[in-house]
Amino acid sequence: MRLMTFRCHHHHFINSCCEKRKKKNRHCHHLSSVNILLKAMSSSVGDKPTIVVIGAGVIGLSCALKIQQLVSGSHDILIVAKEWPSSIAGSPLKPSPDYASMWAGAHIRPIPASTPQLTREAAWIKETVKELSPLIVAEPFIGVTEVEGIDYMEEPDEVYKRQTKESFENETGLPGYTVLSGDQVPPEVKLAFSYQTYCFNSPLYCQNLLRKFLFHGGKTLAREIKREAEAFILADRVSLVVNASGVGFGDPKCFPTRGQTIISNMTTDKTITRLNKDGSAAYIIPRFFNGGTILGGTREPNNWSTEVCPTTRDAIWERNIEMQPYICDKPIAREDLRAIAHVVGRRPTREGGMRVETETVTLRDGKSGTVVHAYGAGSRGYEMSWGVAKEVTGLVKNTLYGFSSKL
Ligand SMILES: Cc1cc2nc3c(=O)[nH]c(=O)nc-3n(C[C@H](O)[C@H](O)[C@H](O)COP(=O)(O)OP(=O)(O)OC[C@H]3O[C@@H](n4cnc5c(N)ncnc54)[C@H](O)[C@@H]3O)c2cc1C
Secondary structure, three states: OHHHHOOOOOOOOHHHHHHHHHHOOOOOOOHHHHHHHHHHHHHHHOOOOEEEEEOOOHHHHHHHHHHHHHHOOOOEEEEEEOOOOOOOOOOOOOOOOOOHHHOOOOEOOOOOOOOHHHHHHHHHHHHHHHHHHHHHHHOOOOOEEEEEEEEEEOOOOHHHHHOOHHHHHHHHOOOOOEEOOHHHOOOOOOEEEEEEEEEEOHHHHHHHHHHHHHHOOOEEEEOOOOOHHHHHHOOOOEEEEEEOOOOOOOOOOEEEEEEEEEEEOOOOOEEEEEEOOOOOEEEEEEOOOOOOEEEEOOOEEOOOOOOOOHHHHHHHHHHHHHHHHHHOOOOOOHHHOOEEEEEEEEEEEEOOOOEEEEEEEEOHHHOEEEEEEEEOEOOOHHHHHHHHHHHHHHHHHHHHHOOOOOO
16 A cells, blocks of 8 residues: 555656556666565565464463563464354354354353362463453453352362362452351252352453454454464464364364353343252353343253253253342343343363463474464363463463573
8 A cells, every 4th residue: 555655756656657667678766665665564564473373262362462462573473263253142143152252151160179170270260360350450341340259059069168268269369258148048058158250241352352462463364274284384484383273173082062051131240150959050140241141051061962952941041030039139020031142152172171282293394383282171261261371371482482481
């Protein structure tokens, strides 16, 4: 566009001037200035090495933003993804069930760190909590809201029974742990507690992360790729690839965990989770910023169905309406409650938990490239997002600069 606005004294525009001179096979004294201009332009758009991030879910977007901070302009960051943040529940445009970030509730609900996998996840969640508290002050529109969280358990296991205010707050970074009793709790519930936590309006939050990434010079490409190695051809000099594709590329440890939920017009400023004796669960998660309230839901490993199951839908509806009086100051009359949309999403789950590590992959002509994996978040991608992004950025830093240090 700039080229067209450059006038020369022989002709109107430099590019048309040069075309004419070329035809006459005579030297144009403007050619050199055109070359300088083109060189200047290309140095601003393609001269830098590129870091490619595969995936525009909450994990890819969080990693891309953290890496952008790390390299501060020395590299281009390119996100390549099949699907992009766009969904508004109830609108006719629907992301696929596999784009989990659009379908998540989503809240932070800590689980005691009683296994190595849960311990690793708890550390990532604590990092997310640390990141969110200043973020919502600096960017109140980002799509995250601080709320009261409530857990109800009909048959709590030992790890929950052992939990104290101190252990909960140390492990999660979330304040306000309080054991509930009396008329705050339904009769069948044996353990109930509340704490301060966060709810995400998932599609809005992802849109805002993407907007921020673009504002800071990030680049994007809508494309499906077949393998991590394919990402290395997307720019002239690709330094490394981050694989935040949700399910990875043919990893046999990955499988989907189906989740069916309802987005309703219920209004509440609390989030609640109830774990029942029969293994079923009910949860209510407000999506602030006019996003309705999620009524959940199921967690069905290896169920590939993408259809709404009517029996499940009715059970979710009934179980959650029962909880309304405990979390809504002004419960909506049953006949005025309605579903805005029915949701089926597939959580990208991985046996043993997320894969966050560096791998060297073979490219053509005997060359190799570095891939930093960040996939398989399962049912906890939002809560773990900033912790994972921080760890991934540490691995990127090691690859680029060859040493490890705290970010
Ligand atoms: C019903 C439900 C409720 C949930 N509730 C919560 C909650 O309360 N709290 C919480 O923390 N989490 C929750 N989750 C889980 C959360 O949604 C996921 O853990 C998270 O979204 C995973 O993010 P991701 O970025 O790894 O993957 P995704 O969001 O699936 O994104 C993957 C990205 O990679 C791209 N991609 C994949 N393959 C390719 C390819 N071959 N080529 C190009 N691009 C590709 C996709 O297009 C997409 O952009 C819930 C999920 C569901 C379904």
